[in-house]
Amino acid sequence: MHRYTLRSSVQVPLPKMDTLSLDLDAALARRTSLRKPAVKPAPALRHIWVVTGPAGCGKSSVASYLAQSLDLPYIEGDDYHPPENVKKMSDGIPLTDEDRWGWLDTLRQKASDELESGAMGCVVTCSALKRRYRDFIRQVGQAEIGIVVRFVYLRADVELLIQRVKARQGHFMKDDMVRSQFIALEEPDSSEPDVVSVDVSESLMEVQKNALREIKARMCE
Ligand SMILES: Nc1ncnc2c1ncn2[C@@H]1O[C@H](COP(=O)(O)OP(=O)(O)OP(=O)(O)O)[C@@H](O)[C@H]1O
Numbered sequence: 349m350h351r352y353t354l355r356s357s358v359q360v361p362l363p364k365m366d367t368l369s370l371d372l373d374a375a376l377a378r379r380t381s382l383r384k385p386a387v388k389p390a391p392a393l394r395h396i397w398v399v400t401g402p403a404g405c406g407k408s409s410v411a412s413y414l415a416q417s418l419d420l421p422y423i424e425g426d427d428y429h430p431p432e433n434v435k436k437m438s439d440g441i442p443l444t445d446e447d448r449w450g451w452l453d454t455l456r457q458k459a460s461d462e463l464e465s466g467a468m469g470c471v472v473t474c475s476a477l478k479r480r481y482r483d484f485i486r487q488v489g490q491a492e493i494g495i496v497v498r499f500v501y502l503r504a505d506v507e508l509l510i511q512r513v514k515a516r517q518g519h520f521m522k523d524d525m526v527r528s529q530f531i532a533l534e535e536p537d538s539s540e541p542d543v544v545s546v547d548v549s550e551s552l553m554e555v556q557k558n559a560l561r562e563i564k565a566r567m568c569e
C-alpha cells in the first residue's frame with residue numbers, strides 16, 4: 349500500500365479542538381442543508397379492476413379468483429342489477445343503454461366506496477360491453493388522484509359462450525341471450541390501453557392464472 353509522508357519542513361498547525369468541533373458542526377450543517385429533502389414515497393396506486401365481457405365469458409369465475417388471490421374486496425355486478433333488468437334478461441330481452449346507466453353508476457360508486465373505506469383496491473364484474481360504458485367507469489380514476497381503473501376483458505367467441513351458458517345451472521341469463529351480447533359488444537382495442545385482454549378458450553384454471561399474471565404485470569403502471 350502506498351504510504352504518504354508529510355515533508356518534515358512543512359508545519360501544519362493542528363486546529364484546536366473547539367475550532368475543530370466548530371468546523372465539524374459547520375461542515376455537518378452545510379452537508380445537511382445540501383442534502384435533498386427526504387422524498388416521501390408516492391402513495392401506492394389503488395386499482396379498480398373491472399372484469400368485463402359478454403354473458404358467460406367467466407367474469408364471476410375469474411373475478412372471484414382474482415379478488416381472493418389479491419386479497420381485495422369483490423363486487424359482483426349481477427348483484428346490483430335492478431329487478432326490472434333481471435326480469436328483462438330472464439325473459440330473453442336484451443338490456444338497453446337506458447337500462448344500464450343506473451346499474452353502471454351503482455357499480456362505480458360501490459368501487460369508489462370500497463376505496464374510500466380504506467381498501468387498497470377492488471375487483472368488480474361488469475359486462476361493460478360498450479366503449480361508452482367503460483369510459484363512464486373510467487371517470488372514477490379521472491376524478492380521484494391515486495386511483496387507477498383497469499379492465500380485464502375476457503375474450504371468447506360466441507359459440508363457446510353459448511355452450512358454457514347452456515351448461516350453467518341456476519342463472520337467469522340463458523344461452524339465447526348470448527348472441528345479443530355480441531351484437532351489443534364493442535370489443536376494446538388499442539385505443540383503450542388500460543384494457544388487458546385474456547383469451548378464455550383455455551381451462552378455467554389457466555384463464556384465472558393468466559388473468560392474475562397480467563394484472564400483477566400492470567400493478568405498477
Ligand atoms: N375457462 C373456462 N372454461 C370452462 N368453463 C368456464 C370457463 N370460465 C367460465 N366457465 C363456466 O362458464 C359458465 C359462465 O361463467 P361465469 O358465470 O363466471 O360467467 P359470467 O361472465 O360471470 O356470466 P354472466 O355475465 O352471465 O354472469 C360457468 O358455468 C363457469 O363455470
Ligand SMILES: O=C(O)[C@H](O)[C@@H](O)[C@H](O)[C@H](O)CO
Binds near residue numbers: 404425429448
Ligand atoms: O350488460 C348486460 O347486458 C348484462 O350485464 C350482461 O352482460 C350480464 O351477463 C348480466 O349481468 C348477466 O350476468
